[in-house]
Amino acid sequence: MSDATCAFHPDKISADVCSRCGDFxxxxxxxxxxxxxxxxxxxxxxxxxxxxxxLKILGILLIVHGGLLLFMxxxxxxxxxxxxxxxxQMAGDPSLANNPMGAEGLGYMLYAVYGLIGVVAxxxxxxxxxxxxxxxRRRGRRVIFAALVGGLAALITVYCxxxxxxxxxxxLILLSRDDVRRAFEAEARK
Numbered sequence: 001m002s003d004a005t006c007a008f009h010p011d012k013i014s015a016d017v018c019s020r021c022g023d024f025x026x027x028x029x030x031x032x033x034x035x036x037x038x039x040x041x042x043x044x045x046x047x048x049x050x051x052x053x054x055l056k057i058l059g060i061l062l063i064v065h066g067g068l069l070l071f072m073x074x075x076x077x078x079x080x081x082x083x084x085x086x087x088x089q090m091a092g093d094p095s096l097a098n099n100p101m102g103a104e105g106l107g108y109m110l111y112a113v114y115g116l117i118g119v120v121a122x123x124x125x126x127x128x129x130x131x132x133x134x135x136x137r138r139r140g141r142r143v144i145f146a147a148l149v150g151g152l153a154a155l156i157t158v159y160c161x162x163x164x165x166x167x168x169x170x171x172l173i174l175l176s177r178d179d180v181r182r183a184f185e186a187e188a189r190k
Contacts, residue, residue, distance in 0.1 A: 004024040005024065005026075006024055006025055006026035006028075006029055007023035007024055007025060007029075007040065008023075008025065008026070008029050008040070008041060009026050009028065009029065012026040012027075012028070013026065014026060015027045015030065016030055016038055017038075018038065018039050018040035018043050019037055019038050019039060020039055020040075020043040021040060021042070021043050023040050023042075025040045029041055031044035051174055051177050051179060051180055052138070052179055052180050052182075052183035054174055054180075055135045055136065055138055055174070055180065055183065056135070056136050058132075058135045058144075058170075058171050058174060059131075059132040059133065059134070059135035059136035059137075060132065060136070061132070061167055062128045062129070062131050062132030062135060062144070062147060062167070062171075063128070063129050063132035063133070064132075065128050065132075065151070065160065065163060065164070065167055066124070066125045066126065066127070066128030066129035066130075066131075066132060067125070067129065068125075068160055068163075069121040069124050069125035069128060069154055069160055070121065070122070070125035070126070070129075071121075072117060072118075072121040072125075072154075072160055073117075073118050073119075073121035073122040073125055074118075075114075075117070075118075076114045076115065076116075076117040076118025076119070076121060076122075077114075077118050079110070079113075079114030079117070079118070080111055080114045080115050080118065083107055083110040083111050083114060086107065086110060087106070087107030087110070116156065117156060120153050120154060120156060121154065121160075124147075124150060124151055124153060124154050127143075127146070127147045127150060127151075128147045128151055130143060130147070131143050131144045131146070131147030131148070132147075137187070138183050138184050138186075138187035139184070139187055139188065141175060141181070141184045144171065144175060145172070145175060148167065148168045148171040148172055148175075149168065149172070151164050151167065151168055152164060152165070152168055
């Protein structure tokens with residue numbers, strides 16, 4: 001072995017042999033697992049550890065976020081229901097006398113805002129819950145992409161906006177990794 005050179009550094013003398021592939025390796029290339037097995041950099045199971053394990057975390061977060069969006073849908077529906085009472089209360093407000101929209105115009109605006117929040121959250125909530133289930137099963141990568149990108153529409157709900165943005169950025173980065181894509185492909189072959 002003293003004449004053999006490292007498979008990764010041809011200018012260095014070999015110090016060991018990979019227990020998996022049998023390649024000669026120098027001291028710099030030796031990788032020991034916690035169990036004490038000796039591997040080269042390409043065979044080491046811990047080298048460049050896969051981020052596919054984070055799919056379960058992404059799935060849980062999508063399910064929780066989807067639940068929050070469904071709650072926001074209920075808030076939107078309640079807001080639409082309360083808009084009539086709010087408009088009636090504003091009708092007697094003297095401070096609205098100089099407002100060109102008046103109480104009735106503000107009432108229509110409230111209907112539109114609460115209605116939009118309710119519809120967006122009602123569509124995105126179940127989509128994100130389904131995407132979370134898909135992420136945990138490592139199936140439906142496109143559904144997860146759609147839920148993360150479409151979820152950005154939840155920015156209008158204000159409450160779910162910051163979490164939507166962080167979840168979308170992290171989720172899209174995670175899904176774009178080759179090791180995660182391969183994990184989906186491996187699961188699809190089962």
